[in-house]
Amino acid sequence: MTLWLLIWILLSVFLLGFMGWTLYLHLRQTMMWRAFAQANGLRFQMTGWLTPPSVEGVYQTFKISVFTGEHAPPNERSTQKRTAIELHIPTLPPFSGGLASAGMVPVLRNFDWPEMPLPAAFDTSVPMLALSPDAAAYGAYWTPDRIQAINSLVKIPRVWVIYVQRPDTALLRLDTPLPLERPGQLEKYLQRMAAVARVLMLTNS
Numbered sequence: 001m002t003l004w005l006l007i008w009i010l011l012s013v014f015l016l017g018f019m020g021w022t023l024y025l026h027l028r029q030t031m032m033w034r035a036f037a038q039a040n041g042l043r044f045q046m047t048g049w050l051t052p053p054s055v056e057g058v059y060q061t062f063k064i065s066v067f068t069g070e071h072a073p074p075n076e077r078s079t080q081k082r083t084a085i086e087l088h089i090p091t092l093p094p095f096s097g098g099l100a101s102a103g104m105v106p107v108l109r110n111f112d113w114p115e116m117p118l119p120a121a122f123d124t125s126v127p128m129l130a131l132s133p134d135a136a137a138y139g140a141y142w143t144p145d146r147i148q149a150i151n152s153l154v155k156i157p158r159v160w161v162i163y164v165q166r167p168d169t170a171l172l173r174l175d176t177p178l179p180l181e182r183p184g185q186l187e188k189y190l191q192r193m194a195a196v197a198r199v200l201m202l203t204n205s
Helices: 003-039 102-108 135-141 144-154 185-200
Strands: 043-045 054-059 062-071 080-088 097-101 128-131 160-166 169-176
Touching: 003 043, 003 054, 003 185, 054 185, 062 185, 080 185, 097 102, 097 135, 102 128, 102 160, 102 169, 144 160, 144 185, 169 185
Parallel strands: none
Antiparallel strands: 043 054, 054 062, 062 080, 080 169, 097 128, 097 160, 160 169
16 A cells, blocks of 8 residues: 555545534534424524524514624635524614624724723623724713623633624624534523623613
8 A cells, every 4th residue: 555545545534524524513503403493483494405504583582593604814715604693682772882802803893983992891801892983872881780791792712792783773693613503502592692682771761
């Protein structure tokens, strides 16, 4: 057996193993997301056998969407696939502002809003950015309870968070590299986000 033949065999075994593992994760993800959607009256969608699934509907009174998103890191040609969970908060603010952590910071910069300093209570162990054209109102919005709530998401390892508020929308999004293919994983993330959303909601006061 020549050296080149041995290398070819080892490379083939590696590629087949990688493809098999990827297919296994995809099938597990599909099965778990479908079961979660059925148990909670949500809409499960899948456009093809090997395409990532998605889940949409209303969960604990919040409109949610779960799907696989792609990110192109700066100065890199390849893209990263991450599970994205979006939750719409029904109470709309009279101001505009956005907060982002880690890989969502470049996304938030697409908004043409002035940058504003973060209150000291925010978790700065990961890169964070706050933007708002209404600095006074947006700064007043971030009470200690709300800062603590958003910190609970930002501190999750390898998670990216973005929270955008405008008079016509309020969207909380969390991205994770995990496919959430294990039992209870997706529900755990959604429960955590729903609990945070209740704190972030505006009240009459």
